[in-house]
Amino acid sequence: xxxxxxxxxxxxxxxxxxxxxxxxxxxxxxxxxxxxxxxxxxxxxxxxxxxxxxxxxxxxxxxxxxxxxxxxxxxxxxxxxxxxxxxxxxxxxxxxxxxxxxxxxxxxxxxxxxxxxxxxxxxxxxxxxxxxxxxxxxxxxxxxxxxxxxxxxxxxxxxxxxxxxxxxxxxxxxxxxxxxxxxxxxxxxxxxxxxxxxxxxxxxxxxxxxxxxxxxxxxxxxxxxxxxxxxxxxxxxxxxxxxxxxxxxxxxxxxxxxxxxxxxxxxxxxxxxxxxxxxxxxxxxxxxxxxxxxxxxxxxxxxxxxxxxxxxxxxxxxxxxxxxxxxxxxxxxxxxxxxxxxxxxxxxxxxxxxxxxxxxxxxxxxxxxxxxxxxxxxxxxxxxxxxxxxxxxxxxxxxxxxxxxxxxxxxxxxxxxxxxxxxxxxxxxxxxxxxxxxxxxxxxxxxxxxxxxxxxxxxxxxxxxxxxxxxxxxxxxxxxxxxxxxxxx
Numbered sequence: 001x002x003x004x005x006x007x008x009x010x011x012x013x014x015x016x017x018x019x020x021x022x023x024x025x026x027x028x029x030x031x032x033x034x035x036x037x038x039x040x041x042x043x044x045x046x047x048x049x050x051x052x053x054x055x056x057x058x059x060x061x062x063x064x065x066x067x068x069x070x071x072x073x074x075x076x077x078x079x080x081x082x083x084x085x086x087x088x089x090x091x092x093x094x095x096x097x098x099x100x101x102x103x104x105x106x107x108x109x110x111x112x113x114x115x116x117x118x119x120x121x122x123x124x125x126x127x128x129x130x131x132x133x134x135x136x137x138x139x140x141x142x143x144x145x146x147x148x149x150x151x152x153x154x155x156x157x158x159x160x161x162x163x164x165x166x167x168x169x170x171x172x173x174x175x176x177x178x179x180x181x182x183x184x185x186x187x188x189x190x191x192x193x194x195x196x197x198x199x200x201x202x203x204x205x206x207x208x209x210x211x212x213x214x215x216x217x218x219x220x221x222x223x224x225x226x227x228x229x230x231x232x233x234x235x236x237x238x239x240x241x242x243x244x245x246x247x248x249x250x251x252x253x254x255x256x257x258x259x260x261x262x263x264x265x266x267x268x269x270x271x272x273x274x275x276x277x278x279x280x281x282x283x284x285x286x287x288x289x290x291x292x293x294x295x296x297x298x299x300x301x302x303x304x305x306x307x308x309x310x311x312x313x314x315x316x317x318x319x320x321x322x323x324x325x326x327x328x329x330x331x332x333x334x335x336x337x338x339x340x341x342x343x344x345x346x347x348x349x350x351x352x353x354x355x356x357x358x359x360x361x362x363x364x365x366x367x368x369x370x371x372x373x374x375x376x377x378x379x380x381x382x383x384x385x386x387x388x389x390x391x392x393x394x395x396x397x398x399x400x401x402x403x404x405x406x407x408x409x410x411x412x413x414x415x416x417x418x419x420x421x422x423x424x425x426x427x428x429x430x431x432x433x434x435x436x437x438x439x440x441x442x443x444x445x446x447x448x449x450x451x452x453x454x455x456x457x458x459x460x461x462x463x464x465x466x467x468x469x470x471x472x473x474x475x476x477x478x479x480x481x482x483x484x485x486x487x488x489x
Contacts, residue, residue, distance in 0.1 A: 001303050001349055002074035002312060003342070004174070005319035005328060006110060006231075009079060009093040011055040016089055020146055028052045031322045034278035038245070042289055043277065045322060048330035055093045058100060064319075064329075065105040071339040072346035073328070075106035075174050076319060077183060082111060084150035086159050089116075098170060108174040109164065110183035110217070113190065116147040149189075157196050161203045168209065176226075176312070179213035180204070183229060187216035194224040215267065227265035231317055233274045233287055248273070248290040252298045256305065268306045269315040270299050272338055275325030287325070292337035299345035307349070316342070371461040371482075372409060379412075379485040387488045389413065390420035395487075398453040402474075404428040404466060405459035406442060409481060413458055425452050449474055456481055 010017075010027040017025040032052070034044040047053075053060040068076070081089045097103060151157075167173055168180040175181060187193055197214055204212040216225040218235045230236075236255050240246050260266050272295065277284035290298070299316075306314040318326040330336045382388070393401065399422060403410055406429045417424060427442040428449065443449060445466075454477045457466050463480045470478045 001307055001314055001346070003072060003316055003346060004075045004077050004108070004313050005068070005073050005316045006321065006326075007076035007078045007107070007319045008321045008323075009055060009090040011053060011060075011320070012092065014089060016146070026054075027323050030278040037277055037282060037286075040288075041277075041286065042325075042333070043275070045275075045278075045325065045327075046332040047322070048332055048335060050332075056096065058096070058103075061093070061097060061100065061103055061105065065103050067329070067339065068319075069104065071328075071336075071343040073316075073319070073342070074313075075108065077108050077110045077315070080109040080111045081147075082113075082160055082163070083115075083147045084152075086156070086163070087147060088163075089147065094167065097172075098167060104172070106172050106174050107167075108181040108183065109167065110185060112185045113149055114186060115145055115149040117144045118146065151190055151192055151196065153192075154199055157199050158203065161200050165203075165207050168204075168207070168212075176213045178210045179226075180209060181213050181215065183215045183217055184225075185217045187219050187225060197224050222264040227267060229267040229315060230260070230269055231315065232269045233271045233317070235269075237274075237285065237287075244285055246285070246287045248288045249294060251287055252290060252294070256298065256301050260309065266309065267311055267313060267315060268302055268309070269317055270302050271317045271326060272328050273325040276323070278325075279323050289325075292334055292341040295338060296341035296345045299342055300348055303345060303349040375409060375460060375482050375485060378482065382485050382488060385488055388420075389416045389485060390422045392484050392487045393417075393422045393454075393456075396454070398422065400425050400452050402426050402428055402449065402452045402455045404445075404455055404457040404470070404478075407458065409458040409460075413456065413481065426450060428455070445469060445473075452476055454479055456484060 008027060012026060013024060021029070031045060036043050053063075055061065068074075078094050079090070080094070081091065083089075094107070094109075097105060097107065164180075164182070173180055184190070184193075190196065197212075200214075201211045204210075213226045214224075215227045215229050216222070217229045217231045219225070219228050222228055232255055233251055236251060236258065237246065239254065240251070255270075260268070271287075273289050274285070274287035277286060303314055316328065318324075318328075320327050320329050322329075328338050328342065330339065379389070382392070401422060401424055403413055403424050404427075406414075406427045410427070410429075414424060424440050426440050426449075428445055429442050430445065449455075452474075455470055455474055456479055457463050458481045459466060460480045460482045463482075467478050467480075
């Protein structure tokens with residue numbers, strides 16, 4: 001599974017932003033001037049060591065590329081701004097990357113196909129970072145439109161594609177089956193979408209690509225699109241429209257439990273946070289931050305869900321959207337905590353994936369998960385009848401046990417026995433010591449195994465062979481987890 005993070009290029013001066021918002025405006029302007037609007041409001045956000053970087057500095061992009069590789073971010077989805085008559089803005093970081101071939105940063109484009117208007121800075125009494133947000137100077141400004149989005153016809157579509165194809169030809173540009181990956185932020189806003197994409201596919205074939213892979217963001221129907229991306233947290237925040245302050249853990253669980261249509265190709269997206277009050281003041285929304293350890297847990301579940309859907313990519317919003325509180329980059333509060341959490345989530349996913357792939361065939365995988373289902377069913381019945389795993393073990397006189405298998409079921413056993421009278425003295429796992437410390441040593445089955453009251457086998461799908469092996473190594477009973485939870489179930 002490869003992780004792609006959305007990437008905001010608004011971290012350098014442009015003549016347009018100087019004119020609209022004041023000399024020297026960048027994304028950092030709003031970030032620095034943000035204020036707390038309520039008790040517990042995590043503002044202002046400060047980058048680690050107050051590194052308010054400039055994206056025109058090559059060293060900044062080198063630093064970002066090194067970070068993404070160190071912490072298992074595969075690539076960046078650069079926001080791409082293309083307007084009426086081919087007007088561009090914030091294009092320089094991507095164009096510089098095209099020139100800086102030595103920077104290993106896989107990338108693609110996400111076309112932010114919205115008109116730029118002054119509503120973007122429609123601030124209230126707090127967090128007012130610009131004195132120029134009022135439409136007062138001329139006719140252009142009184143309309144509120146700064147850069148107008150118009151889609152034109154084939155000539156305009158051709159001009160746009162010819163600009164993009166230079167990037168598509170770069171070996172670092174992300175492709176699916178040889179097709180350049182291209183996201184469109186608001187596909188429903190394009191009245192000529194089908195004709196434009198068909199024309200682009202023809203141009204892509206003329207350019208010796210097998211086509212162009214177009215993904216629509218936060219759209220319900222795929223239509224002409226190759227796939228859709230449910231970009232969070234914005235997609236699911238629609239379900240919390242009346243709330244200005246949203247609990248981050250609640251939102252994450254809502255996302256993970258949301259059903260996804262099986263009739264279309266759908267990419268999933270996690271989020272690192274959300275708070276747009278630095279941009280929108282008291283009219284903004286805040287998602288209360290989750291701890292890095294919770295972010296890791298949620299990303300593990302999202303990666304597993306994405307894998308089950310057959311996806312090769314999972315997205316994260318965002319790498320550096322500091323003005324909306326969506327960033328993985330290190331800050332003063334968590335340091336590298338969010339990156340470390342993502343890194344561990346990807347590593348854990350890859351480990352579990354390798355385990356599954358190593359199974360001999362699909363039938364064995366089905367047998368394995370049927371065994372899991374059966375045990376969990378018995379376990380729930382036991383709890384419903386007022387029993388417990390620790391209670392059943394104590395009835396047998398088992399106070400000190402070893403646990404064979406530290407996988408999904410094994411971890412449930414660990415959590416169930418916490419704060420009970422039954423102690424897990426050590427674990428046994430075919431891979432030996434696990435990366436995650438469970439509070440006890442983990443041995444390989446070939447190791448010398450200390451004496452305990454019993455060995456409980458969570459890997460019940462292969463209990464027969466495990467039993468045959470262990471009965472020659474230990475003097476205590478070797479019992480399947482199924483047998484334990486079945487009592488009084």
